[in-house]
Amino acid sequence: MCASQFIDSDEIRSRFSKAMSEMYRLEVPQYSTLLELVADINESTMADAGHGMQVSAPERNRLQVERHGAIRLGKASELADIRRIFAVMGMLPVGYYDLSSAGVPVHSTAFRPVADESLLRNPFRVFTSLLRLELIEDEALRERARTILARREIFSARALELVRQFESNGGLTSEEADEFVGEVRETFRWHREATVDADTYREFHDAHRLIADVVCFKGPHINHLTPRTLDIDAAQVEMPRRGIGAKELIEGPPSRRHPILLRQTSFKALEEAILFPNGAGHEDGTHTARFGEIEQRGMALTREGRELYDTLLAQVNARSDERYEVRLAQAFASFPDDLGALREQGLAFFRYEVKDAARLKDMADAGAGFDLERLIESGIVVAQPVTYEDFLPVSAAGIFQSNLGESGRTHGKGNSARDAFEASLGAPVLDEMELYERASRESLEQVRSAFETKVAS
Incomplete structure (x- = not known):
């Protein structure tokens, strides 16, 4: 067929x-x-x-x-x-x-x-x-x-x-x-x-x-x-x-x-x-x-981001002096809630995309080297967070327990x-971290390739 x-x-x-x-x-x-x-x-x-x-x-x-x-x-x-x-x-x-x-x-x-x-x-x-x-x-x-x-x-x-x-x-x-x-x-x-x-x-x-x-x-x-x-x-x-x-x-x-x-x-x-x-x-x-x-x-969080998440969650679970949601909010107050900080500290995955090809060409024509941070600051390239597509073991267990009648x-x-x-x-299961790393890396390579193509032309 x-x-x-x-x-x-x-x-x-x-x-x-x-x-x-x-x-x-x-x-x-x-x-x-x-x-x-x-x-x-x-x-x-x-x-x-x-x-x-x-x-x-x-x-x-x-x-x-x-x-x-x-x-x-x-x-x-x-x-x-x-x-x-x-x-x-x-x-x-x-x-x-x-x-x-x-x-x-x-x-x-x-x-x-x-x-x-x-x-x-x-x-x-x-x-x-x-x-x-x-x-x-x-x-x-x-x-x-x-x-x-x-x-x-x-x-x-x-x-x-x-x-x-x-x-x-x-x-x-x-x-x-x-x-x-x-x-x-x-x-x-x-x-x-x-x-x-x-x-x-x-x-x-x-x-x-x-x-x-x-x-x-x-x-x-x-x-x-x-x-x-x-x-x-x-x-x-x-x-x-x-x-x-x-x-x-x-x-x-x-x-x-x-x-x-x-x-x-x-x-x-x-x-x-x-x-x-x-x-x-x-x-x-x-x-x-x-x-x-x-x-x-x-x-999606990077390996460093997940390590910080797991550390903070362990702190929440080790305490019992406040209601769970209060302990949760207090512990995670130290987890950055700013996209720039999350990206700069390597805590979350981002996907990169050229938004202004004309200005990208102008920068390339000016003889500037490839500088991702400058491209982002100027609005020529945007960095969008990569969506988390997977699950959390503790959360999955919490849903299971709740619906099995366990407290x-x-x-x-x-x-x-x-x-x-x-x-x-x-078959082996795929590593979700490798999938996120690849998506972020490939998007960055596409931006770099677009910049270098402008230089070559």
Whole structure:
């Protein structure tokens, strides 16, 4: 088949993201309310000249479609297959997250696009966790979980056939892509029928709610979809006004003039009716897993910036003399909140772009050497913060804990097993820092090349 008949992976990802959003809107009606709330806040934020929010047309388009979801898998083969499925959509595994430090028996990665043009087209991400059976302390319960998971197949035969076809042929036609989207969407659909009886469910639930969520159902139902807001503090205030029970605290750094990394909040998980099989037919029960989340993305921090962030966060967690949000604000008062200072101190990543080619040529003609700071000061080149595209382990654990009905902020030693995770995945996870460094470096090289071209001409 001719490659020109194939559609690109960005388009497949966009179709899948739209299909997932439509499905979740039907399954969890409060998600529709969440989307409306976020759209209203984003519009008012962009319209408020005093807010200082400058959003380009491409970024505005991205904002309208941006979502991230989350799923939880039970066995290595599921993780390996989901990697191949997301590859069809142009999504690669970025980052390794050990959530065991918060008492959550999973480790995770985020599947997402990595190229700038793909992120602008549709930055759909799926935070994907794998249950760590070795962290189930009860040996008999651990083996029962392994046996139950071994019996299930979460992907349809046709979905995997289309993946093989993509891998063999180098792409899918538009019709094949639509079929692929439909088949894969079924994997993430909610099924109210448990695969185990009520007693077995309760045993897993008592060991850890997340274990029950992973082991006791047909597949990894999507447990949330997350739109992106430009003002998460306004969203937190507005949620109760629209009948949405927000979690108590926003996860991540405090509110700032120039946001950094990622801030997240959510509405509390829904208690949903389920059916347990028994000899007579079924038994009624409930399960709590799915919720709605909102995120605000700031700028990506360099390795030095992340080190400072982690140091300040550790100071916050070591104290208990004030409310958490007060301690957070006090600690982060020492983190620069000025774009010039962040760039000059090497704390955040920036992307560089020529804004005035004529003046760039004039400077080159004058015989001046390449001086990035002078070009920025004169307005010939602009430095824009690189958006943080990934997740924070502590914040992810905080969202998990809140929606599993756990209280407090747990920070333990952890039990990282990256090598085992990558072996299950069948590939290494990408280093998010290297991706940000490359994006910043390549943009600077383009500016330098443009300057040198002017000199040569």
